[in-house]
Every structure is written in C-alpha cells, then in structure tokens.
Amino acid sequence: MAIRDTSAQDIPVGHGSDRGRPLRKWIWPGVAVLMVLAGIGLVARGWLSSARSFDAARVRIAEVKQGDLVRDISADGRVIAANSPTLYAISSGTVTLKVVAGDVVKQGQELAVIDSPELRSKLAQEQATLAGLEAEADRASLNATLARASARKVTDQARIDQSAAQRDLDRYQRGYDGGVIPQVDLARAQDSVKKSDITLQHALQDAGLQSQGADLDARNKRQLAERQRAVVSEVQRQVDALTLRAPFDGQVGQVQATQYTNVAANAPILGVVDLSKFELEIKVPESFARDLVIGTPAQLTSGSGQPFPGEISAVSPEVVSGEVAARIRFTDRQPPGLRQSQRMSARVLLDTRKNVLKVERGPFLEQSGGRYAYVMEGDTAVRRPVELGVSSLGEVEVKSGLKPGERVVVSGADQFGDEPRVRIN
Template identity: 60%
Template sequence: MIRDTSAQDSLRSPLDIRRRTRRRWLILAAAGLAFVLALAWLVSGWSTGGRSVDASRLRIATVTRGDLVRDLSAEARVITANSPTLYAIAGGTVRLDVVAGDAVSAGQTLASIDSPELRSRLVQEESTLASLEGESRRAGLDARLARFEARKLLDQARVEQTAAQRDLERMQRAFDLGALPRNDLDRARDNLRKAEIGVAAARESHELQLQGTKIDAENKRLLAIRQKAVVDELQRQVDALALRAPFDGQVGQVQVAQGANVAIHAPILSVVDLSEFEVEVRVPESFARDLAIGIPAEVRGNAAMYTASVAAVSPEVVNGEVTARLRFDEGEQPPGLRQNQRLSARIVLDRRDDILRIERGPFLEQGGGRYAWVVEGSSAVRRPIQLGVAGLDAVEVISGLEAGDRVVISGADRFDNADRVRITGD
C-alpha cells in the first residue's frame, strides 16, 4: 500500500503562527537597518571625498618654524693651490737631477740645460759692454780736456783785457799831460774793446764746450748702460738654465727624459706645494648664478669637517656644470691631503632664520609647488600655497600654510588632482 502524507502533518496553534510572523518582521527590520547603515556609510564617503586612499601609502609632514639653510653638496677633488711648471729658457740638452716624487727645498737645482748658443751670446755682449764702457770713460776724459782748453782760452782773453785796460789808463794820463797825441789814445781804446770782445767770445765758447762735451759723455754713458742691461738679461737667462725649486715641495710630473734635446719654452717638470691645497667642485649650471666669491662652505675629510669659502668660479659652463674652487680657512686645512684626493663638499648658498618650513617631497614637483593637500581630520584638502627658497631637506613656506598644519608630501599623485580625498587607516 502507498503511504500518504498524513503522518507528516501536525496541528499548529494560533500562538505559534503569531510567533513565526513576528520573527519574520524582525528579520526584515534588521535587514532594512543594515541597508540604511550601508547607505549612510556610502553617503559619508561621497561627502568626504571622491577618492579614498590608505594612509600607509602617504607620507605626511608637519609645518614647523625654524631655520632653513639652502645649500648644495657635491663631490670635490683636492688640487694644489700652487703647482707651477718649469720651462726651458733656451734650447739645449737637459740634465735631470731629480725624479718625480722627490721632496725638494727652495732654491734646490732640479735640472739644468746646456745651451752653447746662449752662453756664446753672453760672451759677445760682455765684450761689447767692455768696449762701450771704455768709450764712455774716454768721452769723459775728452770732455775734461775740452773744458780745460776752453777755460785756458777764457783766462788768456781776460789777461789780454786787463793789459788793454792798463794801457788805456796810461795813455789817458799821458794824453792829459799833453805828452801823447789823440791817435795813440784812440788806438788804446780800440785795443781794450777788442780784448773785451775776445773775453765774451771765450766765455761763450767755454759754455758751449761744456754743453757739447757733457752731451757726448752722456750719450756714451747711456750706450754703456743699455749694453749693461742686455748683458744682465743674458746673464739672467744663463742663470735660468739651472731650473731651481721656487719653494719647498715635491716634484710632480717630469715631462722630458734624461739627456733629451728640448726647444725653447718646452715644459720640463712641475713642482707641487704640499703646504697649501684647494678643493675643486663641479656645480650644476642651475646653481651657477647663486655662487659668489666668499660664500662659506664645508669640506669633509678624514672623518672631520673643515670650514672653507669659495675662492673662484669659472666663467664658462662645460657639460652643464660650472667649476668652482674652495679655499680652506686659515688653520683649517686637513692634514695628510694628497693631490686628486676625493672629498665631499657642502656650499651654503643662503640661510633663513625663524621661518615657516616644510619637509621636501614629491609634492613640490606636482603642480609646480602651487598647492598642497592639507590633512583635516580623516580627509586631505587641496589648498593653494606659495613656497620660497628650497634647501636639501626643507622648503620655505611663504603663504597658504601655518605652523602645525599636516601636509601630504608624498603619495599625492594618487589623489588625481581631487579637491578632497578621504584618508583611511591609521
């Protein structure tokens, strides 16, 4: 026989039906409340921003007040402040007395050049000088003789004038007594006049002789002085054939071989002054306009910091860089420096005291630094700002921010230029 469903049926009372209905209404109410809460959460998200970013992906910094140092760091190379190269004063054969790296003292002979041509010229010019000096002395003697002869003629003319004067006086007394005719008196007067003219001519001749002999002697003397200068210059060149150390230091690069025949003005060797070094740095072209002589700098070497200043700035740009030279302050040069040694340098371009500052970050490049996202509660709000000078680790805030404001300095590229962004997480 086939069973029916009568065994599965059960009798329900009205109280059970009411309970079941109440339970259904409670479930529906709970589901409605959950829907309303979800809708409220969505509306709250839409009201606080169009986007939502996790806080762990952002870097937030606080605006503070303090000092800002605008500087730049660069790799530096030690160079010698004084490293002259010695050149050949004349062509000849080189004899080297030192090798590269030798320590030398001031005045020590480093190399010598054998130049027969220059030494022969010196001997010739010395002979010419001796001849001119002899002529100068002879001209002085001739001048004395000429002055003596002129003086003798002047004295003779004066004696003749005196004799003519006495004759005239004697004739005048005789004429007054009637013992002498007038013709003899007039002849005596003419003789006195003639003697006076002779004295005047002798005096003029004496003065002209003095001037002429003085000019001749002076010309001879000047020729001898000129020749003496030529001999002194050749003697200097001959002395310079021995290349001497200009100061205490070390031989740098030797550019010729022992016994080589070199031409005039050929480089022979260089001498390095180990007591004074400078630091050469290469600065990006964008910082070139801010560099000036005297700007303070710091050089790190041998695990210590030493103060320096900008001593020179190259006027040209090479491969987008400008070369500057730093000079250590007095007493600040590190011990044990070597040429071409690598150091790190820091140049202080500007210093601002007690200003608003914010840590540097990618937000400076985003939008050209004209705006930033300021954290307000659980949201980041875009706000226009104005920034000033920038240092290595911070940038000056001119307007738009206040001390204590929290600013998103990294990760703002995820905001997609939204005016308000919700920040989730811690």
C-alpha cells in the same frame, strides 16, 4: 425569513504587539542597505572628483613646518696642493734632469738644466755690443772733458788779453793827462780794451756751449750703453732660467720631459708640489654656485672627526655635469699628516632664516618652476599655486600658498601631469 448579518465579513484582530512585528523585521536590513549605499556613494564621489588614482607607495609626502631654515652645503672633497706650479722651458734645447718624480727638494735646488747654444750665443753677442757701447760712452766722456779744457784755455787767454789792454789804457790815460800822449793813442787803447772785453765775453759763451754739447754727446752714449745693458740683463736672465730651480721646499710632481731629449720653447718640464699648504676641492650643485663667494666661512672635518675652520678661496666659473668646483683653504691650521687626494668632508654655512615656513625639499621644486604643489586633502592631492623662497640641501622656504601642518607631495608628483586633483590610494 431570516436576516443575514456581517459576521461573515469580520476578521479576527490580534493584540497591538503582534501588529508591529512585520515592520520591525525589515528595519535592520534597511539600515544595512542604506550604509552600503552611502559607502558606495562616497567611493563613487571620490572616484568622480579625482581624474586619476596613484599608489601611495610611489609618492613621498612631507608636512609643512615652521622653524629656522639653515642654508648650508655639505660635500665630500679631495685634498689638493694649494701651490703646485709647472716649470717650463724658456728656450728650446736639450734637457738634463737632476731629479725624478717624488723627490723631496729644497728651495733653490737644481731640478733640470736646458742646454741652448742659440741663447748662449745671443748672450755673448749682446755682451760684446755692450762692451763697444761702454767704450764709446767712455770716449764721449773724455771728449767732453777735453772740450771743457780747451774752452777754459781760450777763456783764460781772453781774460789775460783783457787785463793787458786795461793796463795799456791806464798807462795811456796817465800819459794823456800829463800831456805826453796824443789823444789818438788814448783812443786806440780804449778800442783795444773794448775789443778784449768782447773777446772774453764770446770766449765764455763758446765755453758754455761746447761744454753743453760735449755733455749731451756723452749722455747719449751712456743711454745707449744703458739700453744695451738692459738687453744683456734680460738675455742673462733667460740663460739663468735654463737652469730650473725649486721655487720652494716641496716635492717633485709629474715629470713631463724625457732625459736628454730636445724640448721646444715653452714646453712643460716638471711640476713642484708645495706640501706645506693644502686646499680642499669640492663639487657643489649649480643652483648653489651663485651663493658661493670668496671668503664664505666653512668647516672642514678630517677622518678623526676633528673640525678645522676654513673659507672659500676660489669658485670655478665653469659648470660640468650640473656641478661647480670650488676650493676651500684652511684659515687657522691644517690637520697634521695631510696628503694629496685624501678625502675630507666640508660644510659651508650660507645663512640662517629665523622662524619661517618650510617643507622638505624634493623634485617638486623643478616641476612647473616651483610655482605649484600638490597638497593633500584627505586621500586626494589637489594642485595649488605656491610661492617658494630660498632652499637648502634638505628644506625649502615657503612664502605663501601653504599653512603649517599641511601635507605636500614632495616626490612622485611628476607622474600626475597637470591634473588638478588626483587620488592617492
């Protein structure tokens, strides 16, 4: 009986290099699959961490930098005449024009004449009243002279009577001392002296009162005449103003009146332009209006590129279409051959901030009141609170919330809404 062994269960085994060959052929495919899964995971993580995604071409990104922030305003302006008054009719009447628009005139030259019979008649009446009051003033002065003369006559007569009574008293006194004159005659002479003294005293007092009264009447008459003279001077000034004259050397501007027509009182007749003094009118954004003060230095540049110093001379309080009008005058000299409505560029220097954080200015300033900004972290924009300072036309100061080198979405963030994180493709 034969005994069976295990030879039927044995399997031939090859060398060691042959055993690892099936495992190695799956290593690289597995690595590739892991890399694809990792990429898909990163993309999925980015998509999950960002609520929305936007195209990078629709936004503008700027880098936060550190340096000097120059606050200035650059604008193109229009040259206007600094002095261009309009002459008005002081009274109604018929106007006669002596010049036409564009004429060069000299100071004091007649430009127009208004014929006002009413005003001229009023002048004649006031002059006649003045003549009557002056005559009354002269008469009052003459009456004062006569009153003083009459008082002087009475006073002189009283002095003579007082002297005569004193001589009689002296004579009676000598006669009484010699025993020739009785005492009653001496007493009568003494009474006469006292009476003459009282008469002289009253005469002097009456003379002073009469002189004061006459002077007062004369002064009142003179004051009435002076008042009327002032009225005549005013009416005469109005009559003289019927002839419109050039206030300075210049050129006739717009003529509002028509030749030989009747104009109303205070109606505009024509304008005169001073060609020797010009200013530049510019429009600045409303946000810069509060920084403009009269006297702020500016630099004006003509078409040739030559700079001319200037300063702010006026700032309009009215805001029109988000802009404020301001005027700049030349402080040293103005370009030769300057004309009205000529275009010039102006640069107004407000101030300079040294070594500050700054970023490019953009519409993000108006979003959320400038309290938030979208900061780039890789390809994701994260909404972050920031504190901004002063701004210029091209840059804005960063006080806190940002660091140098960080990138900020300065334009196009309005499409993000208030999302905390968005993806920029």
